[in-house]
Amino acid sequence: MGDIDPDIPVRFHRGDLEALHDIVEHFQGSVFGIGLKLLGTVDDAKDYSQDVFVHAYEKRHKFDPGRPFEPWFYKVALNLGRERLRKRREIPGSDIMPVEMFEETGESVMIEKEKQEFVRQALLQLKPVYRECLVLRFESDLQLQEIAQTLGISLGAVKTRLRRGLMAFKKAYEKGRGGEDGLR
Amino acid sequence: MKKEEEAKMDCDRAEELLADRALGFLSRELTDALEKHLAGCERCSVEAKRYRSVMDVLQETPDESTLYDLPQRVMAAAGSPAKRKSAPLKLILPVLAAAAVLLVMVITPMFTSDNSLMMTRQEVLEAYSEDLEFLGISAEGIKSIQEFSYESYGVPPALAEYLVQ
Numbered sequence: 001m002g003d004i005d006p007d008i009p010v011r012f013h014r015g016d017l018e019a020l021h022d023i024v025e026h027f028q029g030s031v032f033g034i035g036l037k038l039l040g041t042v043d044d045a046k047d048y049s050q051d052v053f054v055h056a057y058e059k060r061h062k063f064d065p066g067r068p069f070e071p072w073f074y075k076v077a078l079n080l081g082r083e084r085l086r087k088r089r090e091i092p093g094s095d096i097m098p099v100e101m102f103e104e105t106g107e108s109v110m111i112e113k114e115k116q117e118f119v120r121q122a123l124l125q126l127k128p129v130y131r132e133c134l135v136l137r138f139e140s141d142l143q144l145q146e147i148a149q150t151l152g153i154s155l156g157a158v159k160t161r162l163r164r165g166l167m168a169f170k171k172a173y174e175k176g177r178g179g180e181d182g183l184r
Numbered sequence: 185m186k187k188e189e190e191a192k193m194d195c196d197r198a199e200e201l202l203a204d205r206a207l208g209f210l211s212r213e214l215t216d217a218l219e220k221h222l223a224g225c226e227r228c229s230v231e232a233k234r235y236r237s238v239m240d241v242l243q244e245t246p247d248e249s250t251l252y253d254l255p256q257r258v259m260a261a262a263g264s265p266a267k268r269k270s271a272p273l274k275l276i277l278p279v280l281a282a283a284a285v286l287l288v289m290v291i292t293p294m295f296t297s298d299n300s301l302m303m304t305r306q307e308v309l310e311a312y313s314e315d316l317e318f319l320g321i322s323a324e325g326i327k328s329i330q331e332f333s334y335e336s337y338g339v340p341p342a343l344a345e346y347l348v349q
Contacts (some may be wrong), residue, residue, distance in 0.1 A: 016264055023254045029248050046250060053258040117240055137207070138242045143330050163203045170203075170238045 009069035013060050023052050023073075031077055033139035038081045038131075040120040048084060052077045056176040071099070074140055078132050085124075122172035130165030137162055198228045206235045210303060 004026050011019035031052050036044030056063075056076045061073045123131050130150075136147050148158045201218045204210045210218070222229050309316070316325075334344035 017259060020262055021255055021259055024258050028254050029245075032248060032251055032254075033246050037348050042250055045246075046254065049254055050257050050261060053254075054261045057258075057262045078215070115241065116246075134242070159204075159209055161208075163200060163206050163209070164237075166203045166207060166238070167199065169242070170234065173238060173241065174234070 003070055004069060009063070010065045012057070013063055013065045015060065018143070020053065020057050023056075027053075027073065030140045034077055034081060034135050036116065037120060037123055037135050037139060039084060039094055039147070044084075048080065051079050053129075055080055068146065068149070070140070070142055071146050074136060074142065074150045081135075082132075095181055118173060118176045121176050122169050125172040126168050130168060133158060133161040134165045135171060195228055198222070198225065199231060202228070202232055202235045206239045219297065 008019045008022045008026075012023055028049060031049045032045050035052075038044065039048055040044055056073055059076060063069065078113035123134070126134070132151065133147065136142055136150060140147075142150065142183070144155055144158050146157045151158070153161075198221045201210060201214055205215060205218060222232055317339060335341055
């Protein structure tokens with residue numbers, strides 16, 4: 001994923017639907033990745049991705065075309081992810097993955113989904129500030145300075161959150177997989 | 185004991201450095217120092233492998249083949265009239281409610297009016313005769329009021345029937 005054409009965010013800000021289309025094409029992979037890491041299922045991640053783009057389009061007047069697009073856009077995506085997680089917590093039991101998730105045939109598919117679920121569960125155990133930092137680092141193409149802009153924190157704080165977040169994630173992931181020997 | 189503590193401290197520090205190395209933050213000097221520690225510490229060497237595994241898991245790219253229709257779905261949702269910017273419902277609802285109340289107030293008398301409750305033009309003039317006198321309206325003025333008709337001002341007879349006569 002390279003840099004986006006600087007003209008696209010300007011046209012997006014004016015309400016140009018073609019620019020929105022270009023933005024979807026450019027960012028869909030990373031937004032879907034964030035959704036998958038936060039929400040766990042492909043359907044939820046797809047639904048989330050659609051909401052992120054539509055929501056960003058509706059809020060485009062809040063974007064300053066004189067500033068970089070990515071930090072603003074990912075802030076919208078994170079806020080929406082936060083909201084979805086909050087709603088899930090408000091509905092008891094809604095955070096448990098549906099049974100059909102593990103029922104698809106094919107061992108490799110099952111193992112892959114199981115792994116995704118372990119990743120998601122481990123991320124959910126982290127403090128939100130660590131979780132968001134890690135998700136941005138691994139799913140977006142943002143530089144550390146841009147992550148700092150997105151989260152409104154200093155570069156040093158980004159590094160600290162990433163370090164602590166990774167250490168906490170490792171611990172939670174290993175625990176979820178049945179101890180350190182569970183890691184492959 | 186002190187040596188053991190120092191060794192433990194080193195391992196704690198090494199784990200921080202392992203995380204930093206995995207994230208790509210580590211300077212050349214610290215990388216060298218970490219490598220030296222790993223060469224002599226089996227526990228931390230195992231940890232280093234585990235960090236690599238965790239990084240692989242986090243860096244895995246999801247299968248994006250299911251996203252083939254996402255641009256179309258977004259365009260349909262963003263471009264549909266229902267999604268276009270309009271006044272928020274919380275602003276529209278009170279206006280609609282007020283309009284409904286007004287409509288009921290206007291329409292209800294048409295179905296429920298009782299002629300016995302209405303005043304004729306003569307009764308109005310009599311009731312307000314003192315006021316008319318106070319305002320200095322002459323008999324001629326009163327005559328013109330008596331001769332006034334809504335119809336002459338283009339008000340439909342069906343509606344004029346419900347106005348003050």
